[in-house]
Amino acid sequence: MTDTILHINASARRQGSVTRDLTAKVVAGHPNARVIARDLAEAPLPQLTEDWVAANFIPADARTKAQNDTLALSDTLVAELQAADTLVIGLPVYNFGVPAALKAWVDLIGRAGVTFRYTENGPEGLLTGKRAIVALASGGTEADSAIDFATPYIKHVLGFMGITDVTVVAADQMAQNAEASLEKATAQIAELARAA
Template sequence: MTQTLLHIDASARRQGSVTRDLTARIVNVHSDARVLRRDLAETPVPQIDETWVNANFTPAADRTEAQVEKLTGSDALISELQEADTIVIGLPVYNFGLPAALKAWIDQIARAGVTFRYTETGPEGLLTGKRAIIAMASGGTGAGSEIDFASTYLQHILGFIGITDVTLVAADQLAINADASLSKAQGAIEALARAA
């Protein structure tokens, strides 16, 4: 059975982007997969606003046509996630955190009752049985360090919606030693290829 892969890029840079290069290499490892493509810089996801929030918190059966329309973009993004077996996400670190484009995507797909739900024992993610591969690049932020508010947050939010099988491919601290960082990331991708 053909696997479906969702390929997400968020770097504002079209040329010379390390994360775009890494995600392309990771996708190439899964050469037999059907690939869904989402470029958050090329086609930005709208920020949520008051109208969106009101629509989201209105029970589905009670939504007006305008509210249903307001959520169609979010529904489409969630449908891609539901369809995907593996999600590959490019994560350039901007000022110790996520690019705004990627945060906007998260705000659109983290929806109570759709991708997670609250239970008596706490929140439960609904997008289970999937795998995510994060391709991170940073100038000075070490992956998983106390100043890494990007990969740690993204791993947390993926787990929150049920995606707990997460691999981090990090080309971190490029400003300190780019060659070593890129070599480490390439080694991680080669390990993915061997495991595929």
Template structure:
């Protein structure tokens, strides 16, 4: 049974959002004891030179300013470390994820915290976690050659160690909105709690 869920929404639409509606249904289906909510409608800061400098300074050598610069990133990583399931709502904007979700990824993909480099290549450090990614699109078919959103999320989650990934797709809504959303709801009903 799912104990703790990190529920992330990234749609710019606060009402009428298919991905938000579906992630809420996923979280309800999981019946978690605790849900940590992260709504990216309020954008996270983008990486800048100060952040890069702080991140690549060894932790024991960081100034107070550098620690403050990384505080939000540290908190986002701590959220990931704490949960056993991550639910991500990702509408497809221009064939990929919204910039707000990309900003979250940039802040949590941290060498030495969520991944490390080994002689065998990169190794994700967030193991034994599950991710359920809800994709909503107007015209892009999930898994197609032009779907850079779900493939990117699967790659990045795997890169940080989350390899148990399930995709719920309400894709190609421009062709059949009702059928697309129903297909996603049917997939949610089949999810293991």
């Protein structure tokens, strides 16, 4: 059976983007995979609206056509996520956090009863059995440091939805030594490809 990769790019830069280059290398290491590409800069996602929130909290079988239309893009994004065996996410660190484009994607897929649910024992992710490879790049922020709010955020969000197998490939602190940082990340990607 062919694996399916959901390839998400969030960098505002179309040219010279480190995360775009890294995610392309990760995907290339899985030549037999079916790839669903979602470019959040090329096709920006909308912010949540009052109508969206209202429609989301109405049971699916009670929604009007207009409410279903309001949720249609979210439904498509969730379907892409559900179909994927592996997520490959480009995560440039902007101002110590995730890009707004990626946050918009998270807002549209984080749906109670769809990608997670609340139980007597607390929240439960509904997207188990998947893995994620996050390609991070930063100018000055060290990955997993006290000022890195992007890495713990994306790990928490994915884990909340049931995706707990998360590998971070970090080309961090590029402003200090870009060559060494890229070499480290590229070596890690090569190791992931060998393991695959």
